[in-house]
Amino acid sequence: MSTKYAEAAPQAATKYVGRAVDRLDAKAKTTGEARFAAEHPYPDLAHAALVHATVARGRVTAVDTARARAVRGVIDVLTHENAPAMKPAPKPSLFNLSSLVSGTTVNYLATDEVYWNGQPVAVVVAETPEAARYAASLVRPSYEEWPAVVDFAAEEPNAVPQKSNPMRESGADKGDARAALATAPVSVDLRFSTPPQNHNAIEPHATTAVWDGDRLTVHEATQNIAWTRKHLALRFGVPERGVRVLSPYVGGGFGGKGSVWAGTLLAVLAARATGRPVRLALTREGVYHTVGGRTPSTQRVALGADAQGRLSALIHTSVSRTARAGGGPEPVTSASRHLYASPNIHLSDSTVRLDLVPNTFMRAPGEAIGTFALESAMDELSWELGMDPIELRMRNEPERNPVGGQRFAHRMLREAYAVGAERFGWRERDPRAGAMRDGRWLVGMGVATAYHPAWLMAASVTMRLGADGTVVVRCGLQEMGMGAATAQAQIAADEMGVPLESVRMEYGDSDLPPSPGAGGSAQTASVAAGVLAAGAKLKRSVHALARRLPGSPLRGRRLEELTPRDGGLFHAGGGQTYAEILAGAGRDHVEAVVKASMPAFVVRTLRDRRRLMRAASGAQFCEVRVDPDTFEVRVSRWVGVFDVGTVINATTAASQLRGGIVMGIGAALSEQTLIDHRTGRIVNPSLAEYHVPVHADVPRIDVHYLDEPDPTMPLGLLGVGEVGITGAAAAVANAVRHATGKRVLDLPITLDKLL
Template sequence: MTTIGQPLDRVDGGVKTTGAAKFAAEHFYPGLTHAVLVHATISRGRITALHTAEASAVPGVVAVITHLNAPALQPAPKPSMFNLTTTFSGTSVNYLQSDEVHWEGQPIAVVVAETSAAAREAAALVRAEYMVTKSVVDFEAAEKDARPQPNDSFFPRGAEKGDAEAALKAAAVALDLRYTTPPQNHNALELHATTAVWDGDRLTVHDATQTIDWFRTHLALRFSVPMTNVRVLAPFVGGAFGGKSAIWPGTIIAALAARATSRPVRLVLSREAVYRTVGGRTPSVQRVALGADRDGKLTSLVHTSIIRTGRIGGPFEQVTSASQHLYAADNILARHDLIRLDLLANAFMRAPGEAIGTFALESAIDELAYELGMDPIELRLRNETSVDPVDGKKKFSHRRLRELYALGAERFGWHERSPEPRSRREGRWLVGTGVATAFHPALMMPVNVTVRLSADGSVLVRCGFNEMGMGGATAQAQIAADALGVPFDAVRVEYGDSDLPMGPAAAGSVQTASVAASVVQACEEVKQTLKTLAGKTGGVSNEEILRRSKVPHVEAVVGSETRLGRIGGRARFLPGFLLGAQRWVKAATGVQFCEVKVDAETGETRVSRWVGVFDIGRVINAKTAASQLRGGIVMGLGLAMAEETLVDPRNGRIMNPSLAEYHVPVHADVPPIDVSFLDDPDPKMPLGIVGAGEVGITGVGAAVANAVYHATGKRVRDLPITLDKLL
């Protein structure tokens, strides 16, 4: 019985399509109240007065909570990469604990009422007075103040081989180019929501989070209760993409309000409040300089980036990641610089770093190909590498890019194109095609699981991982079914609850491989137990062995849920992880092929055809993997052609915080997307799984930009590619 690789329907499909699935804002408790945030209207300063009397007088208002009457809250811990839970706070601000304002949109009060309508009405009546302090919120103006990113083992500030600047000057052919990408915001279908309930010093939280275990640990720390006193439930999450990987003000304040009022509290952010209190993707300024000989061999590759973080936090973006691994340049310089601004902290957004970094790198490769009069795929092939280009020693655990270029070119019909820009026209439409390479590193996290095989032949897998719509429970059921030799329908998976064994964050494309490693280990232990029992009592089938042994089930446990056990698990995991990173480069790769049509008079651009071919290691479920990759491509189309957060350079206010003004792709913007994969296991990853969640967005921006140039002869180096840039 082989279920791995089959395009099976998702096990949660029924409850989601019938509406039976309950999301974070759909849980009811007796005495449930509703909360709405009040936001600061300055970017930096202090609150000198808060007027709440009118809000308190609104019928149904239970409380108006500010820094003047809020319960005490522990500050966020200082981030440490050796304890990833400490990096979980979206910002370093201790909400509603002081009169300080750190960004425009910071929550300065929360209204709790019997109904959501009353809470919204009252929140609009809260007025604040401020002492304004000078702030820096203009990314473009602050570019000159960028400083090198601090270095650490997880987020290196860059890499260097040889003298790339000197080689650039000496190159027969050289390009030195500037690319920019704008800030972008998360727009998951499910709004950020929290339902918080206190029972004495025990806290239950239903939340739209993609990091259940870290979430629980953080809440316990902030509210000074034991971790075992906090339960987080998130069995269904309506999209996340990184925006729900950190804990943002709404969640903390909902739990704070529930403690202050001794009532259950539901807090659902409005779409605007999501923009104002949940971080998005940083803007970037990138320099890509390429030097080559006349045959296309790269002699120099320079890729530098400037990004922003908030003074109150925000992760680094590994913008030059792909540039350090894709091409065999003789000399390489990669560097990350950053600016700290008085804005809400930025956050991870699908394929952070690689999504925007590949736009610049792969656009520059295309520009070099035209400068050399060479086919863009041929140029890439001439610079393909079998070892890590920077140190020249580390091997790739798995790299099939040559096969991907060939397969994709055939499926797309690449060799039929004329390389000349503006050479193809269909009526008023200029038609162009472009190509770009996709790249995303493969990572792992420690995971605890239990696997139980019962005498009736059923199997129960328990792990507190996340399900955001990618089919995680289905994939793990397939893995367990094959590992134990039972039918797929015999396996049930419990997930989405912090009372279960510790699961990984659904981030960095790590979840499937990380959980699979522990599930396979547990299944092997179950089989060993069965083998021992069979030797004592006889029996062939699992059911017969257990019946003769007179035991209801056998169970295997991977990992420990005690505090010391978790620390020990991390201590055992980290050296192997770091050692593996020193020996191998592990990554998912792909090639994106795009066809666009551009109206010659108006500049209107439509993506008319797409082919994506990927190497994501072993494919566990062909249907859900293809869906993940298509979803990444669609998100990449938004990055390329539509998405841009507009920030007022005077005060840091987001000017388009809604789906009416912040544009994401709709059905009419999305062409048929042909997705295929090699299904070739990576020998250095559990079950050969590499990860499919994020590689799909990488390379998309460049593929579109390259196709637009081929269609029009206009090179757009500043995203998004809007019609005004093509007129």
């Protein structure tokens, strides 16, 4: 986005932006008034349950449904033999970004082919969810089993280089990094691994689908309303205007709800086949088997430096996975393009293709696992040099983007580290490994850099100003619990100079002007650009009305001389309220429409990336305590200081950053999806066996942000949703290294790796 576009609207005096404002939906959620996707009642509602394949590769030769059909309350059992046809998923294309929403390439129940263990091969529809689930357990598919490739480690030697595209670069060569590494006075060369991880949002994926002729209404747990609508229209061969996706409340997403998966498609298919409204709510195990998660990775990071710690070589390579039926490559080396100055840099990303559920976006895809390796290697280099790890990073802080040479639009990592070191008490750290104790516990302190690119996408907004002074903002944005609607209401209130309680947000509906999905930490800034532009148009319209009113104190005044405040437009000598202006003009409202163009957005993004680098960044400080006998690791303190541009809501921004850190602690110490390499089956598909952090695992997390705007972004926003997880796993690993002297290269950091 150009600076001109970002500054399209005159800036109002801030009254609400930056404040800790309660979320607009807080009362609805805490009282149970809010209805999620699986809670909307319909007459004659039926319920669906999935039957999952038990082989990793092959085809279904027969499906015995007799026992399932005999269960009382069963309406139908859909298989590839009797299900209505769907159109296949479109091929991914940058010219049709909605094509990227396909979770997989599988055309469910239109094929007898099995692509992974857990793929849905039948759907049972019944009068109750209990009957549907029980009947699904009685369906007996038979298979012709084919050889399958499911072992990531075994397949790693067959990795092929990732292909770059204009939106996401892969690979880089600057100078001769291999030769520089070979001659560097000090070097480290390490191999890291990270495991697959699965999504565990508090609300499992759910869909309620209702057909009325060729018109479709879907209540959906999605973080991508507009693209989901386009996708469903395409797959079911109906006009896009005939599809309505409603998603006002989503119980967490983190990327897993950014694509259209089997549950959504098969709920809609079942509703069409039975002529009944159908609800399909995935079990937790069903989420693991049908919704992608984070790819595993192996990474090599090799660093060469002189005796003063100045890097002469940076090599970062990775292998991650996709699937035979879809999935996208992860930009694992992304942060290494931007974080450290080195005259010689080599980056490469490769992938293997496995017969597993396709991988997908998971909070900070690429950067979350890439920063673990890079920042652990930087820490290990500091040990080799005998240098403070913060000092090493500051000596290699670049003036311009190390790969590409673009200028930084905004970068305050030095300030973040300075503030963090003071708040954390870094000066109290004994630099010797294993030297710090608290009673019998070994104490370690670690740091790491957080980093996530700042994205901007196309968002359309309609804003209406009523004669009673109310402002209605209409945008199909996604509210996943992070306070997105509240932040936009704060922006609108300041832009129009009205009380926050006079702003009403309408969102979560595909009939509203389209918003980008909630992903890439881009939604707040993208929608804010639309809100600012709509506010500017509204004020121009009101000003034009006022100048035509006899005796108006605004006649003869240019809009640039006026300040929106107290529910109107004012200057030093006076002004008028919006209500007075509209009443005088005989209008009950005025409206502004901002239509954003996705093709124009793509062109603008590509143009800007050639000259500017925008990113959120930060400094993660972690303290751990390690039992010297059992090597149990406890995170005991955390300080995170972030440069995320302007903070709209102090409460929700801090919550987002803390949430990312908690996910990073989980990645560091416990989270991993376990796959049986004989069958391709996920063997820990539940929260009883897939361990996410609980309250006892998480200390008080002190979050601080610099609140300095990026001048090239709307309101100076950079995004807070994903930067919090980046660097977090490395900060834990570096603290463990300080406490024990042992460098753990493979996540998660479990007892066996320290004993």
